[in-house]
Amino acid sequence: MPQRIALIIPTLDQSGAEKQFTLLATHLSKADFTCRVLALTRGGPYEKILQEHDIEVRILNKRWKFDPWAYSRLRRELIEFDPDIVHTWLFAANAYGRLAARAVPRAKVVVSERCVDSWKAGWQTFLDRRLIAGTDQLIGNSKSVVEFYRKLGIPESKLGCIPNGIELPVIEPVSLASKETWRSEQGIPKESFVVGYVGRLAPQKAIQDLIWAIETLRQIRPQCHLYIAGDGPERGRLERLVHAVHANAHVHFAGHVNKTDEIYRHIDAFCLPSRFEGMSNSLLEAMSWGVPCLASAIPANAELIENARSGLLFNAGDAVGLMQGLRRFIDEPELRHHLGQQARQRVSSEFTISQMVDRWVSVYRSLNAVNG
Template identity: 50%
Template structure:
């Protein structure tokens, strides 16, 4: 008799540190909200706190449990996670980002009642030795590692994770309708002239993003074209020092720090050029959103960016720290409207064809089905006790 492994709904627990407004959290929320309900019962567990995406999940009727982790290592919250998972009885636990990846595998034990998937979202060169050591110690408790780019997968392969238990699933991105509506209002809000050329950066203001390099670039660019203005969208520990840097460079009149914006995706569509100066990434959501909006991009020449941008096809790749390169390529784009339109449209097409949200969700669903089938087969083959 043939056994069907897909007759029952797959119970999926998604575990993540917070539901703050950031890239991994956004991808997880899209996934949780769009998996087919007739196949998957999804429950989200946030280790530390909720955030803006908590409301999005609840509106999509996805249950959310906040576990209240207080410290980096918090045994009480680990016990709460273990208790919550045992009560939910998942078939698969899928964890996202370092803290959740560690906690989820530790509470699962050596012979877990569920399959364990971990998501790694960045080329994590920031990790300390003890964090990499812990990752390696927990490999045997990991059924699958999902990277969002080939570069992320390669990083973890080099650090000892078996290639046959890796899967690459790129981020999914929505391609909005193109509309310049709101640009005039934005220029008025920022007290900029009608002919201003808007260059934008979206991301956490942390050293990894190398926003200071972008300040050098806007200082160079504004000397060649006084219409240029850099919009920095996001918050982070570097904000105060970056504001002071604009004063020291005398480019403060050409930079606007906008902080967190709930309408960041809409603002991206109003830009003339998008900048990303990071020295490491996983797969940048903001870069993908800019490309999906039809905005030409100038970004650092690092492996994850090369997976999204072909030089002179959807934008330009520049060496890390090359402020002059950013300025020169951007000047070319703002002086040649047809070139900017051509590169922007190529990026938009690339996002639509290769990086859709549906494709991201379908790839995860396929992985979950395979793991669930393996789990059911293993249970079926086990001798009775």
């Protein structure tokens, strides 16, 4: 009989954790697992993908931080579904899910943490500690996330690490005409060297460091342009910064982009200057496309990029070091090519979807064995 897995997440928005959540749900063997997705607050783009794979999705319409009606609905859903595993993702779902799982005492509870959550308020870390007893496994997507929760007091026996997985794209040669057309469509001169960023525009992403680096670099390498794909709370401030330093002609805001393949096919380099991360999907994607990558040397990024072997690292917050890394990419095309090829090879050997799914299956089966 297939194991029943209740997968709980706040939303099905188009973001990194939701993408990994959906990849896992849609790649689990239907012969071995029956999944039900419970989205606390709302659906989103991934709802349709899940439904296309015949995965049942229930939206609970949570309205407030603590919504007793949503909690009651979640509890009833779990009682009715009677899962073998309750697998929660992200803080709200981790809290609601662990509390509601008490209604199905035979179910094992797996918590998925996706970031070094230094943003958490005191009441949130207090709640995390109080819910340890109701947690059978807490899985981080990077060693740095696991270390963060180890310091929070999660017992070693309950901790594990499963990196993100990604599909390796088929790469076809990009013609000069295609590059020039794409640049023209984005309002970028055709002879430009384009540095890309794809992701949420949030404070921890430190996009201002990247803008300062581009502004400095363009004084000596005027062909350098920055293409920013994404949206978020920092966008207005970043646009004002670009205007203030008169870099409008060199920094291009694309907003949210649904399909990013064309970006990775046409940019010359990718940069992720984050101050903290869990494991970046966009960095993995860029590496999988063979794009040379420059990233801050925070632990999560250093787990993906081996400095000077599969990319370049710089100290977080060091805009000068960031600029120097980009200048190397511009000046050393052979280095760019080598690092891009090694990045793709690293993804193909260690960060595939099948590897990610197999690791989760091992967790589920080990907990099922405990259930007997």
